[in-house]
Amino acid sequence: MNIQLRPKEALSAQAAKSRVAKYDWVEISEDLSSQGCAVIERLLSQDECRQVATLYPQEEHFRSHVHMARHGFGKGEYRYFKYPLPELLSSLRTALYPRLAVIANEWNVRMNIDRRYPAQHADFLKECHAGGQTRPTPLLLQYVPGDFNCLHQDLYGDLAFPLQVAILLSEPGKDFTGGEFVLTEQRPRMQSRVEVVQLRQGDAVAFAVHNRPVKGTKGTYRVNLRHGVSRVRTGMRHTVGIIFHDAK
Template sequence: MSTTTSAARRGHAPLAARVDALDWDTVTADLDAYGSALTGPLLDPAECAATAALFDEPERFRTTVEMARHRFGSGRYRYFTHDLPPLVRELREAFYPRLLPVAREWAGRLGRDAPWPDTLERWLTECHAAGQDKSAQILLRYGAGDWNALHRDVFGEKVFPLQVVVGLDAPGEDFTGGEFLMTEQRARAQSRGFATVLPRGHALVFTTRDRPVPSKRGWSNAPMRHGVSTVRSGSRHTLGLVFHDAS
């Protein structure tokens, strides 16, 4: 069976089944090696276009952020209300149990607590009880000249260590530039960077704040940040899935 045919069939499967069918051994290995991992095809072009079009339905969002105003970069992003579109809700629910073993393993390597329960619903209840009760699911739009400064999506004490971004436009066709960027701070050394072209319909799993790296004494913590390089032409949309809520 051709790769195209396999992707097409996967695109018509329920979202949870598509997430389960991803190559999780490779995703986990890439997360361990780089702090980020492409998943392969997840959404079809029609789903991507429909999700990107939600940006023009302001009633779906609790707030809009003009990035230049806050010196975050340039472009706009919008946080969904808790009344999430079905695709966004289903993807978030499907990814959480797949990312949970990685989160717990990383916490163990670093000698940290692993406070995340088995279900996303229970974890979000804990977030809300701690005052983090605002939706952090995000839809981003970049035009020519826009970019996103290196940052971390940490909104309070409750933090899930992994998150997901889904590309909704085709690089090289809908836009140029706009690579997903990550930097890793290394002990007693200069930082190193990673640049990833995010294909339309593919997801990138990446660390929210830091990751464990091998050291002479076992494991040490490598802080990481993420951002987006300057979009040179066209329009770039992405969907961000965060597994803790905001304060």
């Protein structure tokens, strides 16, 4: 059955901007800065989650299909969306970016990185495309029992946005069990720290893709982060990933 995101069900750019603005971005920024991740509760409704998940078998929406085991990424599969993105995802990508760009720029100041990100996503994409990074990176992931995603970083070119968002589309305990989102942080001269993020259907997690600044006794230093998904025990788990830079 071919189910489309009909215009009346889609999320317009203005509606997405209004929805995103309702969250406490001071608290989100503090969580990201202190933990490397922050939960954005109920970013999508139950119906919106189902609408996005049903796109998975519809090949016309995607530019590529990846089986993780073939590449040593874990076990499971995902599809990269092609342009134009579904309006719901495109609108959220555009609305979330400015909020996260403020955090990304503040982090770069703290880490003595010269790079500054433009205020609007369209301008950032122009920079990506000028650098030869023209392929869209939002993706839809599907896991069944035994599947997992190895710890990794989503870096697709020289120009990579340091924050990313993943939205859980399935309902834990009903649609699947297991499959927790996991974030690890490698600290200099210390053992790694693990964060297991509990999400409900429609919840999003914003997280650091590569590094985040940490204040130490001798100033600010960088810690390295990776993210993944633990083994799914039962059922089927769908997640959509919103990555803000395009790929080569």
